[in-house]
Amino acid sequence: MSTEPKSIRQFIRPKTVNHSVFWQIAEDIPPRLNTVLTITSIALPFLIWWAVSSFAQIDAKFLPSPSQVIEAFGRLWNSGELQKDTIASLWRVGVGALFVALFSIPVGILMGSFASIRALLEPIFGLVRYMPAPAFIPLLILYLGIGEEPKIMLIFIGVFFFNSLMVMDTVKFVPKELIESTYILGGNKASALFQVIVPYVIPGILDACRINLAAAWQLVIVSELIAATEGLGRRISVAGRFLRTDEIFVGLIVIGVIGLSFDLFFQAMIRFSCKWASQKR
Amino acid sequence: MYMQINNLYKSFPTRSGELIVLKDINMSIEQGEYICAVGASGSGKSTLLRQIAGLDRPTSGEVRIDGQLITAPGHDRGMIFQHYTLYPWMSVLENAEFGLKLLGVPKKIRREQASYYLSVVGLTSFAQALPKQLSGGMKQRVAIARALASEPKVLLMDEPFGALDIHTKESMHEFMISLWQRTNITIFMITHDVEEAVFLANRIYALGSSPGTVRKEIKIELPERNFAVKRHQIFHDYRDELMELLREHGREATN
Numbered sequence A: 001m002s003t004e005p006k007s008i009r010q011f012i013r014p015k016t017v018n019h020s021v022f023w024q025i026a027e028d029i030p031p032r033l034n035t036v037l038t039i040t041s042i043a044l045p046f047l048i049w050w051a052v053s054s055f056a057q058i059d060a061k062f063l064p065s066p067s068q069v070i071e072a073f074g075r076l077w078n079s080g081e082l083q084k085d086t087i088a089s090l091w092r093v094g095v096g097a098l099f100v101a102l103f104s105i106p107v108g109i110l111m112g113s114f115a116s117i118r119a120l121l122e123p124i125f126g127l128v129r130y131m132p133a134p135a136f137i138p139l140l141i142l143y144l145g146i147g148e149e150p151k152i153m154l155i156f157i158g159v160f161f162f163n164s165l166m167v168m169d170t171v172k173f174v175p176k177e178l179i180e181s182t183y184i185l186g187g188n189k190a191s192a193l194f195q196v197i198v199p200y201v202i203p204g205i206l207d208a209c210r211i212n213l214a215a216a217w218q219l220v221i222v223s224e225l226i227a228a229t230e231g232l233g234r235r236i237s238v239a240g241r242f243l244r245t246d247e248i249f250v251g252l253i254v255i256g257v258i259g260l261s262f263d264l265f266f267q268a269m270i271r272f273s274c275k276w277a278s279q280k281r
Numbered sequence B: 001m002y003m004q005i006n007n008l009y010k011s012f013p014t015r016s017g018e019l020i021v022l023k024d025i026n027m028s029i030e031q032g033e034y035i036c037a038v039g040a041s042g043s044g045k046s047t048l049l050r051q052i053a054g055l056d057r058p059t060s061g062e063v064r065i066d067g068q069l070i071t072a073p074g075h076d077r078g079m080i081f082q083h084y085t086l087y088p089w090m091s092v093l094e095n096a097e098f099g100l101k102l103l104g105v106p107k108k109i110r111r112e113q114a115s116y117y118l119s120v121v122g123l124t125s126f127a128q129a130l131p132k133q134l135s136g137g138m139k140q141r142v143a144i145a146r147a148l149a150s151e152p153k154v155l156l157m158d159e160p161f162g163a164l165d166i167h168t169k170e171s172m173h174e175f176m177i178s179l180w181q182r183t184n185i186t187i188f189m190i191t192h193d194v195e196e197a198v199f200l201a202n203r204i205y206a207l208g209s210s211p212g213t214v215r216k217e218i219k220i221e222l223p224e225r226n227f228a229v230k231r232h233q234i235f236h237d238y239r240d241e242l243m244e245l246l247r248e249h250g251r252e253a254t255n
């Protein structure tokens, strides 16, 4: 051979991991940086909004300033409309979500536990899940009229199938050996289901409900397109029709804040009720 | 005979036909024995234990304990799995008493029993801890306490110490010997660790692979059961004999 035998080392181009606090994969950042970034996350968009609306000479019909939105908030609050709208929307989401939880949690647990139930329901659930809930509106009006029923049913249709399938997935993650140990310790199928599977999946179910509650909030706006007289979604569409952009902003912000509080509430509930499931000691 | 395995066959259907995993297994075990079944990975050890536990039914043949045909899992057999199987939301004490709870034992009595077996495995001070706060060896000890609490006829163990480091393993061996001597329980343990088997068992079944068969039964007679015995010539002889047996079978399986 004309060339020297080469060592593999000549071809190796090692990568270096440089130390950076910000760009750390799978590591926590220092608590102070965390606080700063959290505040920035909320404050920066507000600041940009405030700066753009006050210095860029934009028509308030197009982009109201924060102070105009606060003013609109005060107006809607003092007339009592905002409270009425919020309660109406909360009620719909609440009742809808309650029905979803009531049906999808048992159904999901059964689907996850029994391959037979899974085979029976998964195909149809998988199909219906891809039908957009708003597309059911004409049917819902036809079947249920224009009262509260079609609105709640819309939320139900939009969330039930997703939540059932997500609950089913958490049940599928229960280690088989935990169930088999239960049988060996003297338990039957009912004990495996109620004393092992159910407690094991509670954190997962709460998390699935937390995620799907966000979807329920999305649908409340859509549901209020069905002949609603009050509701945050209704408020936004009416405001849109009369070009009251500031009221649109009020509606959006209130929906966002309520949704976020639900999310934080669920997170806290998971943290406190299921200490065993948290990663940290 | 206390526990009997008669002409047990187990095969699984696969795409390329039946896969015979266990072929004509015969074993008979007396009360109070410590049996180890040693075999290479894939020789069907876990499969055999699942048939004894009743988690799976043999294709043909039978398992009997105290004369009774095994058809389903039950509390007359305690089982320690290869992987940790504590219930993560229960405290150590709740884990230990869970079997008794399932069997309908009143709370006060099962608490006492579970606490006693926690003291047997040396974990009284961890009664209120959650499983995730325990080390691997401690978890297996809780699993042992949980299995023992309902006073099973046989304790089945599937490579229970496979995931432990050598020092923890040794202390678990010491613990198993003293447990066995104190309680006189019948133990059927599976392992691929030859030294572990020789040290613990009073009788060893050496399993051959593909399909799993009993190749040889070796009675172990050691002068004493402590770590000093590992330096004895007789310990080495047993170990070498077993190693040789398993090696032969490994060669057969690859040929």
Ligand SMILES: Nc1ncnc2c1ncn2[C@@H]1O[C@H](COP(=O)(O)OP(=O)(O)OP(=O)(O)O)[C@@H](O)[C@H]1O
Pocket (backbone or CB within 6 Å): B012, B013, B019, B021, B039, B040, B041, B042, B043, B044, B045, B046, B047, B048, B192
């Ligand atoms: N449910 C099953 N279906 C098909 N094949 C199986 C099944 N269970 C086990 N086997 C096969 O049986 C053989 C023995 O498996 P088993 O788990 O009993 O081995 P093992 O001796 O316990 O191995 P290890 O020491 O690695 O735990 C393997 O080849 C495996 O593929």
Ligand SMILES: [Mg+2]
Pocket (backbone or CB within 6 Å): B045, B046, B047, B082, B158, B159
């Ligand atoms: Mg195995």
